[in-house]
Amino acid sequence: MLNYRSKVSNFIKNHRNNLILFVVVVVVLVGFAWVRLGGDKIPTPADVANVAKESIENTKNLAGSILGGEFNINEEKFSVDPSKLVGGGPPKDGIPSIDSPKFDSAQKAWDWMKSDDIVFGITHKGEARAYPQRIMVYHEIVNDTIQGDPILITYCPLCQTAIAFERKIDGVPVEFGISGKLYNSNLVMYSRTNDKISTESLWTQVGGEAIVGDFTGKKLKRVILDVVKWKDWVDKHPNTKVLSQDTGYVRDYSDDPYEGYYTSKGVFGSLENEDDRLFEKAIVFGIEIGDKTKAYPEEELKKNPNFTDEFAGKKLQITRGSDGSVRIKNLTDGGEIIPSIGFWFSWAAFHPDTELYSAS
Numbered sequence: 001m002l003n004y005r006s007k008v009s010n011f012i013k014n015h016r017n018n019l020i021l022f023v024v025v026v027v028v029l030v031g032f033a034w035v036r037l038g039g040d041k042i043p044t045p046a047d048v049a050n051v052a053k054e055s056i057e058n059t060k061n062l063a064g065s066i067l068g069g070e071f072n073i074n075e076e077k078f079s080v081d082p083s084k085l086v087g088g089g090p091p092k093d094g095i096p097s098i099d100s101p102k103f104d105s106a107q108k109a110w111d112w113m114k115s116d117d118i119v120f121g122i123t124h125k126g127e128a129r130a131y132p133q134r135i136m137v138y139h140e141i142v143n144d145t146i147q148g149d150p151i152l153i154t155y156c157p158l159c160q161t162a163i164a165f166e167r168k169i170d171g172v173p174v175e176f177g178i179s180g181k182l183y184n185s186n187l188v189m190y191s192r193t194n195d196k197i198s199t200e201s202l203w204t205q206v207g208g209e210a211i212v213g214d215f216t217g218k219k220l221k222r223v224i225l226d227v228v229k230w231k232d233w234v235d236k237h238p239n240t241k242v243l244s245q246d247t248g249y250v251r252d253y254s255d256d257p258y259e260g261y262y263t264s265k266g267v268f269g270s271l272e273n274e275d276d277r278l279f280e281k282a283i284v285f286g287i288e289i290g291d292k293t294k295a296y297p298e299e300e301l302k303k304n305p306n307f308t309d310e311f312a313g314k315k316l317q318i319t320r321g322s323d324g325s326v327r328i329k330n331l332t333d334g335g336e337i338i339p340s341i342g343f344w345f346s347w348a349a350f351h352p353d354t355e356l357y358s359a360s
Contacts, residue, residue, distance in 0.1 A: 161342035
């Protein structure tokens with residue numbers, strides 16, 4: 001027995017550093033597995049083993065590629081240097097998009113929704129749907145189909161940008177996922193392959209433009225998406241469908257991990273342009289006409305909810321509804337301009353020459 005103890009003691013002394021490293025690695029892997037499970041249950045050995053396998057594969061895939069070999073992307077074609085994209089923490093698809101969304105009726109949604117919950121609301125061909133922020137914060141992308149049309153609902157918690165698009169490239173329906181990369185602190189999406197598209201490309205959420213890959217330079221068509229309180233949305237759309245909490249993933253959808261971030265100072269990652277004319281996290285509604293851009297601060301629209309403005313040679317009618325939704329009509333040419341809602345720092349980072357509206 002003493003000889004056995006002596007051997008164990010010598011082994012520990014000789015391999016102390018390796019043993020410490022082993023323990024650290026195990027703790028880290030358990031932590032990663034716990035996060036991937038949504039923090040709702042203790043990881044099993046199988047869960048930890050799966051995370052370890054993914055980590056090894058991700059590490060192996062990083063060799064020889066700026067973006068990482070897990071992407072099927074032509075990195076020689078880009079409008080934004082891939083080296084400017086930074087990791088946001090989770091890897092590709094580490095934040096899972098919702099690709100087969102389920103929906104509750106408005107009546108059923110009242111069982112778990114609160115009056116003041118924020119929803120991203122869309123009406124398309126007469127059908128209303130609401131995507132609760134409390135769910136979107138954990139998934140960021142919903143690949144939906146409304147009245148037969150492929151629709152993409154996106155949300156970047158870091159920029160407070162909720163934007164909807166037609167999810168079609170050259171007329172071909174495409175699914176999008178979360179790349180794990182950020183540009184100007186903004187969600188970088190990637191378009192997935194299918195039977196008609198053989199390579200992936202990276203897209204900014206702000207602007208909906210491909211910035212790396214074979215589709216570089218192409219833009220997705222915007223669709224109107226309102227950011228309003230649940231009670232206001234359901235009052236206007238009593239027959240609305242509501243994205244269900246039954247997403248196929250275990251998450252605590254009653255909790256928003258970014259809650260303190262929305263009003264605090266500081267942003268995640270670097271910005272190509274900073275503008276101190278407003279508090280960095282002031283909400284603005286930004287528009288583009290040709291190569292001109294302008295931002296309308298939410299606080300200014302609250303003071304002046306209905307007015308006309310001259311911009312880029314066009315006469316515009318700006319209206320803020322009692323629910324906070326904003327509509328901008330082009331009175332010169334007809335039609336509607338869809339604004340981008342989000343934090344000021346995000347709009348200014350992508351549009352360094354933007355004009356800024358002030359009622360005074």
